[in-house]
Amino acid sequence: MKRITPMILAALLLGAASASAGLKVVATTSDLGNLAALVGGEDVEVSILCPGDSDPHYLPAKPSLARKLGKADLLVYNGLELEVAWLPPLITKARNPKVRPGAKGDLDCSTALTEILDVPGRGADRGQGDIHPLGNPHYNLDPRAMVLVAQRMAARMGELDPDHAADYARRADAFAQAMRGKLREWETAIAPVRAGHILLYHQTWTYLVHWLGLDVYGEIEHRPGIAPSPKHVQQMVERGRELGDVIVVAATWSHIDVARRTAERIGAPLAVLPAATGAEDGIDGYIQLIDTIVARLVAAAGERGGP
Template identity: 35%
Template sequence: MKKLFAATLLIAAVTPASAALKVLACEPEWGALVQELGGDKVDVTLATTALQDPHHVQAKPSLIARARNAELLACTGAGLEIGWLPVLIQQSGNAAIQPGKPGNFAASDFVQKLDVPTRVDRADGDVHPEGNPHIQTDPRNIAKVAVALAQRLEQIDPANRATYQQRAQDFAKRWDAALARWSAQAAPLRGTPILAQHKAWTYMENWLGLQYVDALEPKPGVEPTAAHLQEILTRQKDRPAKLIVYAAYQDARSADWLAERAKIPAVQLPFTVGGTPAAKDLFGLFDDTIARLLKGAGK
């Protein structure tokens, strides 16, 4: 009897059936979505924060170690992480998260990309050949990614399939209700002309019917210059925008400079989960985004 008890303890020690699925999310929005879908069945860590530019991240040893142990890598794709993710995956030596494996999930694969360039030339700045990667600024894309991500969790962790299915259904119900609320709240914003510090809001503009006028960056990924800001200020006479939007991780000085001279508000948006105090989760992200836009537009 003692031998049987000891053997049972040994088996339990080497096969932790209740161990949570280890997930490394490249951006906070996907970490938050995995948590919504997985609950206590997932152990989520983030490669970036809301106050970091997701284009530019260092594959530090601590990050490589997290990638080495991950069972699922959840990222945006569409070239957003091209400067650091391939190196991270390679140096991790983790077969489970290599491209083409179930453990490698790219959210942008499951939505229609906008701003797909007709030509790719580095002289045009940081242009993404597959299209604009900032898909998370439209909550309708979040809904599409949630369906695919839940299925991927089921594939990787079939023992908890029922949990993922139930949580996905619950999330979809709450998200659909929130989408209806956001659309109603944001209706007064339709047609509002805006300036953007970086061309990161294409999907949000498409969702809300905002009118994109110009970018503060002379080229994608190139910091705003005094000369370019002056050009935008001059063009305001003929093509006036009503507000300037920029992400929480971006330096506000260029937006503030232009806002002061153009006499329009500069609105900081969370961009992702954690970007502002109110954007504590995916629902808070869009609650706060809509509230800030309405306040900036005087609606």
Template identity: 40%
Template sequence: MNILNRLLCAGLCLVCALPAHAALRVVATTQDLAALAQAVGGDDIRVQYLVPGTRDPHFVSARPSMIRKVYRADLLLAVGAGLEVGWLPALLESARNGAVQPGAPGYLDLSTTVGLLDVPRGPVTRAMGDVHAQGNPHYWLDPRRGLRMARAIAERLTQLDPAQAAGFAQRLAAFEAQMAEALPRWRTALTVLRDQPVISYHTSFRYLADAFGFRIAAQVEPKPGIAPSPAYLARLVQRIRREHIGLLIMEPYYERRSAQYLQAQTGIRVLILPQSVGALPGIETYFDLFERIVAELEKAEREIGQQAASR
């Protein structure tokens, strides 16, 4: 074999040895984080999630299929702030993937990027019954925080796969433009709710209220993660009557009996509101989630206003 052939062969072998550019494998704990990653990553990543939007992310049992997803992941996106504390640490341990362990570049806890509300001042543990021991983890329900999350995801994707930096930046800019167009429109639609007291089942909608200027007066749960007692519900009935609270919002996955009781006693309107991408059919993107929430809230408030006017 002459020198030219040898060089040619070595070159061909090098080409054969190089794999086609592999898309980053991103695994998100929730469908919301997966939707944001998809918006920024597009075809340059492969995204999967562990918990669908139809399920309560506080209480999840780890399944072998989840372990397999984490085992193969290049990047794990977590909500953090204790939301997944009941199941994610065990899952990470079983998956034995060093690339996505906390502290590694392949682990992104988005709670560190958004600024949390309701961070307890004194010591609170899950053992005391409160599943929000580190502050309220439902921050994805604030679209302003959603923008910060998308930026943090884009930054981490770029760090892990610099070759796709231009694509990530371009899609992030498109997402930012879409949100910038929608935010004032959503705010205008929800002016009917401004400063209104609303009851929620869990504290999921705390960030939504913060973003759109309404007030969560009370929760159906006496503490996050704790079901109400009859005595607690009786006090809530008094409060709804005293403060003329017209609307109760709740996630689709909670028991309905408590809300139905409050409705029967006080006439409060109960609105089932999606708390996540995938929580109800037709909500496939982060943008879809807010389009639906805003439309449902606006409709409910108008009907409550009409009822009050006709009395």
């Protein structure tokens, strides 16, 4: 697969690591942090609360994280309750009026989206412990959504720091342009994967497969965040055997053993994929992340059976 040229990458990352920055930005996830660094460039200093190798649903709310938040001018977070278990207590502990809900320094990035997937129907029985009550929060794996988020970040950074508003807007446009080229490349490369079926462990991948037009026949996790019943797993296995052309997909951080056993019972390849920037060594940027995911899915498609 063609990779992004070092020149474009350097242009995107220019200034991201600068220490003499103005606006202090705290991002909950590594992907949002990466994006904030691209958009903010030399005008911001970014810290990340949940590293890319940790499941952002469940982060211990350590005092060190509250201290980071205490110094922030801007908090960018995923929203849709992805961080609901740990971010509200951190905001309370941080005692920083700049990032309190409703303040200018509070940016719920999900407000930039034009479409939210897996929204529970009115009156639907969500089941106790379902961790996606407002719909699927994992839009970070749809690059088109991340372009909208970058533009929303640029607008908010410009409000907080009007002197550099044009710079934020210019960098968000550069990201959008880099994405436009890569989108075509990824959408072309994924073609062999479209021919078969996908079984997800968790809904982590729903936006990704929706964007790429992949055929998902189910999730091992019957309800998000709840361990699946043997009966449900059995149904997924039987359906997978009938289809005969399945790839099982799981994130590097979650329940790989269950996903592997299910894949073995189906006789299907298992693709263990990084779900965020920094999930594995060497995945230091968003483009690398999607490059890796697409390449692994294509490799798994080469190992699966036909219908």
